[in-house]
Amino acid sequence: MAPRIESKSMSAPVIFDRSRDEIEEEANGDVFDIEIGVSDPEKVGDGMNAYMAYRVTTKTSLSMFNKNEFSVKRRFSDFLGLHSKLATKYLHVGYIVPPAPEKSIVGMTKVKVGKEDSSSTEFVEKRRAALERYLQRTVKHPTLLQDPDLRQFLESSELPRAVNTQALSGAGILRMVNKAADAVNKMTIKMNESDAWFEEKQQQFENLDQQLRKLHASVEALVCHRKELSANTAAFAKSAAMLGNSEDHTALSRALSQLAEVEEKIDQLHQEQAFADFYVFSELLSDYIRLIAAVKGVFDHRMKCWQKWDDAQITLQKKREAEAKMMLANKPDKIQQAKNEIREWEAKVQQGERDFEQISKTIRKEVGRFEKERVKDFKTVIIKYLESLVQTQQQLIKYWEAFLPEAKAIA
Amino acid sequence: MRTGCLFRPAHLQPTSPALRFLRACVSPWLGAAMMEGLDDGPDFLSEEDRGLRAINVDLQSDAALQVDISDALSERDKVKFTVHTKSSLPNFKQNEFSVVRQHEEFIWLHDSFVENEDYAGYIIPPAPPRPDFDASREKLQKLGEGEGSMTKEEFTKMKQELEAEYLAIFKKTVAMHEVFLCRVAAHPILRKDLNFHVFLEYNQDLSVRGKNKKEKLEDFFKNMVKSADGVIVSGVKDVDDFFEHERTFLLEYHNRVKDASAKSDRMTRSHKSAADDYNRIGSSLYALGTQDSTDICKFFLKVSELFDKTRKIEARVSADEDLKLSDLLKYYLRESQAAKDLLYRRSRSLVDYENANKALDKARAKNKDVLQAETSQQVCCQKFEKISESAKQELIDFKTRRVAAFRKNLVELAELELKHAKGNLQLLQSCLAVLNGDT
Numbered sequence: 001m002a003p004r005i006e007s008k009s010m011s012a013p014v015i016f017d018r019s020r021d022e023i024e025e026e027a028n029g030d031v032f033d034i035e036i037g038v039s040d041p042e043k044v045g046d047g048m049n050a051y052m053a054y055r056v057t058t059k060t061s062l063s064m065f066n067k068n069e070f071s072v073k074r075r076f077s078d079f080l081g082l083h084s085k086l087a088t089k090y091l092h093v094g095y096i097v098p099p100a101p102e103k104s105i106v107g108m109t110k111v112k113v114g115k116e117d118s119s120s121t122e123f124v125e126k127r128r129a130a131l132e133r134y135l136q137r138t139v140k141h142p143t144l145l146q147d148p149d150l151r152q153f154l155e156s157s158e159l160p161r162a163v164n165t166q167a168l169s170g171a172g173i174l175r176m177v178n179k180a181a182d183a184v185n186k187m188t189i190k191m192n193e194s195d196a197w198f199e200e201k202q203q204q205f206e207n208l209d210q211q212l213r214k215l216h217a218s219v220e221a222l223v224c225h226r227k228e229l230s231a232n233t234a235a236f237a238k239s240a241a242m243l244g245n246s247e248d249h250t251a252l253s254r255a256l257s258q259l260a261e262v263e264e265k266i267d268q269l270h271q272e273q274a275f276a277d278f279y280v281f282s283e284l285l286s287d288y289i290r291l292i293a294a295v296k297g298v299f300d301h302r303m304k305c306w307q308k309w310d311d312a313q314i315t316l317q318k319k320r321e322a323e324a325k326m327m328l329a330n331k332p333d334k335i336q337q338a339k340n341e342i343r344e345w346e347a348k349v350q351q352g353e354r355d356f357e358q359i360s361k362t363i364r365k366e367v368g369r370f371e372k373e374r375v376k377d378f379k380t381v382i383i384k385y386l387e388s389l390v391q392t393q394q395q396l397i398k399y400w401e402a403f404l405p406e407a408k409a410i411a
Numbered sequence: 412m413r414t415g416c417l418f419r420p421a422h423l424q425p426t427s428p429a430l431r432f433l434r435a436c437v438s439p440w441l442g443a444a445m446m447e448g449l450d451d452g453p454d455f456l457s458e459e460d461r462g463l464r465a466i467n468v469d470l471q472s473d474a475a476l477q478v479d480i481s482d483a484l485s486e487r488d489k490v491k492f493t494v495h496t497k498s499s500l501p502n503f504k505q506n507e508f509s510v511v512r513q514h515e516e517f518i519w520l521h522d523s524f525v526e527n528e529d530y531a532g533y534i535i536p537p538a539p540p541r542p543d544f545d546a547s548r549e550k551l552q553k554l555g556e557g558e559g560s561m562t563k564e565e566f567t568k569m570k571q572e573l574e575a576e577y578l579a580i581f582k583k584t585v586a587m588h589e590v591f592l593c594r595v596a597a598h599p600i601l602r603k604d605l606n607f608h609v610f611l612e613y614n615q616d617l618s619v620r621g622k623n624k625k626e627k628l629e630d631f632f633k634n635m636v637k638s639a640d641g642v643i644v645s646g647v648k649d650v651d652d653f654f655e656h657e658r659t660f661l662l663e664y665h666n667r668v669k670d671a672s673a674k675s676d677r678m679t680r681s682h683k684s685a686a687d688d689y690n691r692i693g694s695s696l697y698a699l700g701t702q703d704s705t706d707i708c709k710f711f712l713k714v715s716e717l718f719d720k721t722r723k724i725e726a727r728v729s730a731d732e733d734l735k736l737s738d739l740l741k742y743y744l745r746e747s748q749a750a751k752d753l754l755y756r757r758s759r760s761l762v763d764y765e766n767a768n769k770a771l772d773k774a775r776a777k778n779k780d781v782l783q784a785e786t787s788q789q790v791c792c793q794k795f796e797k798i799s800e801s802a803k804q805e806l807i808d809f810k811t812r813r814v815a816a817f818r819k820n821l822v823e824l825a826e827l828e829l830k831h832a833k834g835n836l837q838l839l840q841s842c843l844a845v846l847n848g849d850t
Binding site for chain 1: 691814842
């Protein structure tokens with residue numbers, strides 16, 4: 001099924017169309033007037049060294065950029081490289097860094113090898129749309145937007161090739177996050193959670209994760225069945241045309257041919273609807289499943305931060321005990337060393353507490369922002385999806401209304 | 412989802428056979444707990460009744476002989492049909508009476524027509540297909556077993572779905588058996604058949620035992636020979652243009668109807684799968700709506716409701732396509748086969764006639780048994796001409812019936828598709844209005 005990019009309502013959506021009003025209503029009054037488009041996938045090179053280059057176009061009125069509109073060529077590993085840089089800088093201090101799209105060896109190999117079939121076109125389109133959504137989410141983040149690496153990615157014509165993207169792909173980061181989570185879970189020391197908010201939120205995200213996965217599975221099944229329906233409708237249309245040909249009553253024969261035509265058009269409709277099912281609904285859900293994994297990762301980082309603080313406190317205690325021992329044993333040189341170490345660890349404890357408070361504060365803000373975005377996202381996308389369903393029904397009505405007189409004309 | 416019904420056949424009341432059947436036979440393996448809410452299911456009776464019996468149009472229901480199936484009961488491994496007759500003919504002892512018949516007895520009746528030489532020149536109404544609830548029963552049973560593993564809402568939803576499916580299959584099989592009887596009753600010659608009258612009136616079991624192995628083998632060989640014959644016989648070009656055209660037409664038509672019927676089936680089933688997905692999506696959205704902490708939960712609940720409603724409509728679309736398209740094509744697959752069988756019988760009698768001619772020539776040449784050969788030849792000639800004459804009329808009637816049935820069903824299909832699309836559209840638009848108003 002070749003995605004109908006040319007059909008105006010059915011292109012994989014830029015889901016962040018916002019009106020002037022919406023933009024002005026942004027929290028903190030910041031105006032996020034920036035729009036990213038990823039387009040024109042182009043194959044560069046041959047054989048296994050070939051890659052897809054995508055055009056990344058930025059339209060903005062923000063003063064931090066040199067121009068109002070500019071574009072660069074980027075390849076998939078560039079995106080992964082960007083994500084890895086951002087993740088390294090911001091994840092461990094509590095920022096929810098949007099995950100990059102997944103790597104796919106199978107999909108990419110087909111494209112490299114030059115298989116010009118609908119599944120490769122589909123794969124490229126899926127990836128293009130995912131990259132676009134990824135960038136849009138990233139620039140919407142007020143802190144990340146200020147990051148020089150991000151600006152370099154968007155603006156500079158030449159970008160140093162990202163190395164080790166294998167380890168740093170979206171999946172790689174997730175694996176890291178998950179490993180950290182496992183490590184935390186295996187800790188026998190239970191974190192002394194003084195803030196019920198965090199426990200509540202974690203549980204909520206856990207539930208949300210489960211529900212989204214379930215919903216995603218159902219929507220994927222729908223996409224599959226709709227594609228099946230499309231194929232079966234096309235087969236039936238052909239069969240009905242044949243039947244019409246062999247029918248020897250003229251009017252009935254004509255009506256059957258008309259029925260075949262209607263079914264053919266309906267097959268097209270099903271294809272377009274399946275396209276919407278996938279790009280509008282299903283991909284949103286899979287994006288959020290991965291986003292929530294990032295959110296969970298951030299909570300785990302906070303736990304690790306607390307762990308560090310707690311460890312520092314324990315160590316400080318030990319140092320104090322050591323000092324007391326030294327006092328009793330009356331070893332003046334060791335006492336001085338102990339006092340130095342105590343000062344060192346007192347500082348570490350203070351830092352640990354500060355870090356912990358900072359990450360907690362950041363997470364609270366981030367989660368608030370995330371939830372707001374989530375609500376907006378889902379509302380926008382679901383409404384868009386319902387509108388696609390409306391279109392389908394309207395078309396169906398047109399087709400059957402045209403057919404009805406033909407059926408009645410059978411004399 | 413009650414739809415207005417212009418008329419309702421008198422014998423199908425709300426406490427109709429369909430619901431009685433469900434009560435009677437669904438409970439043994441579902442348990443009392445599932446019986447609640449049985450009456451709350453969507454009312455399928457009104458619309459589907461009109462559609463189900465109308466595969467064949469122009470069934471002159473004249474006062475002389477009216478046959479219908481007034482009740483039906485599905486038991487574990489068989490279905491019992493109550494065949495109800497109203498007649499002013501002197502052949503019957505009473506004017507109105509009912510008997511209980513099972514599927515095998517319908518088959519017996521059909522086969523007796525086929526084997527009757529006198530009816531060689533008629534299209535024998537095709538036998539109704541065997542009632543097959545196995546798949547549906549299995550699903551219901553699985554549901555009962557899996558009750559513990561799903562939420563109450565999911566369970567109730569699935570139960571309603573499966574019950575509706577079971578009910579639809581049941582009503583279809585009733586309709587198929589009824590159409591067969593009505594076709595026989597409408598046929599000027601077949602309606603007078605003695606076996607038919609016995610079938611209608613004799614209120615004991617007809618003791619039509621299932622065929623034993625030997626008989627089944629005989630049947631198998633008979634059919635093989637017949638198809639081999641069919642190949643030979645159809646090689647003979649017909650002198651009569653009408654029959655030549657009919658033969659070419661029917662052979663091709665039958666094959667294409669077969670193909671169209673299979674493809675239509677697959678299409679309808681895909682449609683149903685997609686509708687089922689809506690069901691699950693609705694449930695997931697509901698769960699999301701009840702668990703979410705933000706203000707999006709109202710949103711999810713509204714959309715969940717939409718999916719539930721739209722799913723019902725999609726299921727109806729699938730069911731109506733099944734009824735108006737798939738069933739129509741299946742029926743004409745069987746009828747066109749019956750018409751082919753008629754042509755085959757005519758060809759056979761032509762071959763017999765030609766053989767008798769040759770035998771006569773031989774006898775005259777040898778001047779031996781001439782009288783015998785002459786009589787035999789005359790008999791064959793008469794038989795052939797009789798079959799040809801009635802066959803011609805039968806085939807013309809077949810075309811008329813076919814055109815009328817297709818017209819009716821295609822019109823109804825288009826009307827129903829429109830109705831459902833408009834219903835869907837309205838649901839979607841009103842939901843969107845609410846959602847857009849909220850955000």
